[in-house]
Amino acid sequence: MINLKNMQLSISKYYPYFFLPLIIIYLSFNIFDGNNGLLSHSRLDNEISELEKKLELITKSNNLYEIKIVSLKNFDNNSDLIDEQIRNILGYGKNNEFIVFFDN
DSSP: OHHHHHHHHHHHHTHHHHHHHHHHHHHHHHHHHSTTSHHHHHHHHHHHHHHHHHHHHHHHHHHHHHHHHHHHHSOOTTOHHHHHHIIIIIOOOOTTOOOOOOOO
């Protein structure tokens, strides 16, 4: 019984030497690879830049569609845009024409 008590006291002396390296390892891992760590920060920066590029492309295509919509709303008899849209979207053509579709 006394031996067990002495062993518990000697083990309790060494607890800091056991847990301190574990705490240091845990904190260093979270600093570099945790949810808010340095590596995840760089990954998020890359993802933000990719999404900003996609947003820029979508904005450009949106502006193009807005220009087409405005020109279609302002019905002009001389506008070839209406004819082009009818041919592209609906696939209509004249009797003596061949229509060739290209995949973009």
